[in-house]
Amino acid sequence: MTDAVKGPASYFPAIEKKYGRPVAEWKDLIRSSPLTRHMELVNWLKSEYGLGHGHANALVAHTLAE
16 A cells, blocks of 8 residues: 655645646746746746646745755
C-alpha cells in the first residue's frame, strides 16, 4: 500500500488535467519569472495564465521549496 500524496503536490494531477500543461512546465515558468515573492508569483499565474488561487499557490509553494 502506498501513501497518498499530500501537500501542494496533491494538486498536480488536477492542475495538469485542467490547464493542459505538465507540472514541470509550470515550474519552469515560475523559475524563469523575474518575480521572486510567493504572492507575486501566485498573482502572476492567476492573471497571466488563468490559474485558480489554490492551483497557483500549490505550484509556487512546491517550486520555491525545492
